[in-house]
Amino acid sequence: MSGIIEQPRFSCALAAQQTVLAIPRALPISHSGPGCVGKTFAFSATGAGFQGEGYGGGSTVSCTNSNEQDVVFGGEDKLAGFIDGAMKVLKGDLYVALSGCTSGIVGDDVEQVSRTFAADGFPVVGAETSGFKGNSYVGHEIVLRAIIEQFVGDIDPQVRHGLVNVFSVVPPQHPTWRGDLEEIKRLLTLLGFEVNILFGKGSAGISEWKDIPNAQFNLLLSSWVGLDTVRLLEEKYGTPYLHLPYMPIGAALTSKALREISAFAGLDSEKTEEIIAKEEAHFYDYFVSCADFIADFRNSIPFELYIVADSSYALGAAAYLSGELGFVPEGIYITDDADPLLHQDIKAAADALIPASAREGSANESEEMILFDSDGGMVQRNIRKRLGQSKKALFLASTWEDFLAKETGNLSVHFSLPINNDVLITRSFAGYNGGLRLMEEILAGIFRKGDISGTTLTR
């Protein structure tokens, strides 16, 4: 879909360079014009709460800087030279050549150039991530497919019972991806699984990717991103997959997810229940400890919920906050530009997760709860309309909504890109611990919002 949008929430398919960088010791080689890598990095990684360059990102991404020269004469030779050079000076376990718009339009075959290196035994993969192919989410999946097809390749799976591959976040398009993956891995390990988490600090790197075909099953914690990948893996290696169309946030949703995973994998349900009971006890112990605070500050704590995020996280957060914390979901704005064919599926998933009673009595009860729009201007216009004069709203959104929150006297908690006025390190909203952290962000947020009369903080 083409058109001009205000306040973008994602970058282009070339942002897949961040997907590559999220794999330990994997390095992107960008076959794009000068500026593409820097801009993409600035939006995706810096704009995700200053996540840094990491092992080989930011200004050290190798790039062919395609120019007029490469448009007139083609840039495949240049790319080949760059791949050769990158392997000499950059220490990596996997090199992923990515095409930008220029090379995509000219018709340089990044994949073919990479295959000539792969044929000589070098760990090189090519992915057609020209910006016009789609947004960050699409680019992420293009790279997953390229690595699986060209690097993991056609091998006979030696299935290991209890081994699971996790496909979920789009690093760092989901700004809390690092902490979230740690929590997901922690929980799956508790259940007794051996986990290929694939991205981030908890991943062993390339060896995990080589191990993908041997998994008992693939776990997809995402509404639509990654669906093609797990289907590809089913087709290619016969690995079954479990698709949960949300990021589990908070106790109820996480327990539900763990039960489904446990049943799918054929685990002992009693043992699973024991683990869940222990985790829930821990969760609710902290949860209840906030009761005094919630009672004391009930007049300052928001309850009208607006979420501007991608479908997976929006559904998880809406289910948690409406189901467990009593928020009223006034508007959920899905900004990942999901295919319109998927809208019904996303709505159905939302209906299954968010209690129907959650919106009873709301002024916006008759309005659609879920709206699909990537245009921040349109989203905010709709929020303003629904908001009225309310000062009881919570925005789970980006830095863009900070301005709206300030103007309307409401609370904004950083939840989606772009986040340019916050630092995210291990912050996580996934699982039990993530649910507590999100609650903490919201409750503590009321003090950041401004002065509260009757407290010692009043100036």
Added chain:
Amino acid sequence: MTYRVAVTTTDGENVNLHFGQARKFTIVEVNQKTGEYSLTETRIFEAGEHTAHASAPGFSESCGCANASAVEGLVELISDCDYLLTTRIGNKPHRVLLRNGVATLETDVPISLAIEKLTTYLNKQAARRGSDDNAVLS
């Protein structure tokens, strides 16, 4: 519609000289519509006009960077051209040329092939410009 290209060549058929090695430029005029072209003239760089260009130490390896005023003299010589086709060029002359409206393309193919590709590119660009007039952003 014609455009003009300066080429560094020894035989008039191949782009086979570095910018810094060139003491003369073959000027080619191309009809953009038909792709027909002709070698119209050869311009020779008079080293004496500026400081010793050809005899500067390291001259032949340096792609023209060795002497600033020599670079300016060379640039002046071809500043009425739209493109320069050469096998290699240093960063400085490349920039100075660009500032004078001459885009440099590095290549080592026969002149005929280079001109063909360049013409295709320019025609596509022109067609694109035409369609962009109707686009939202323009």
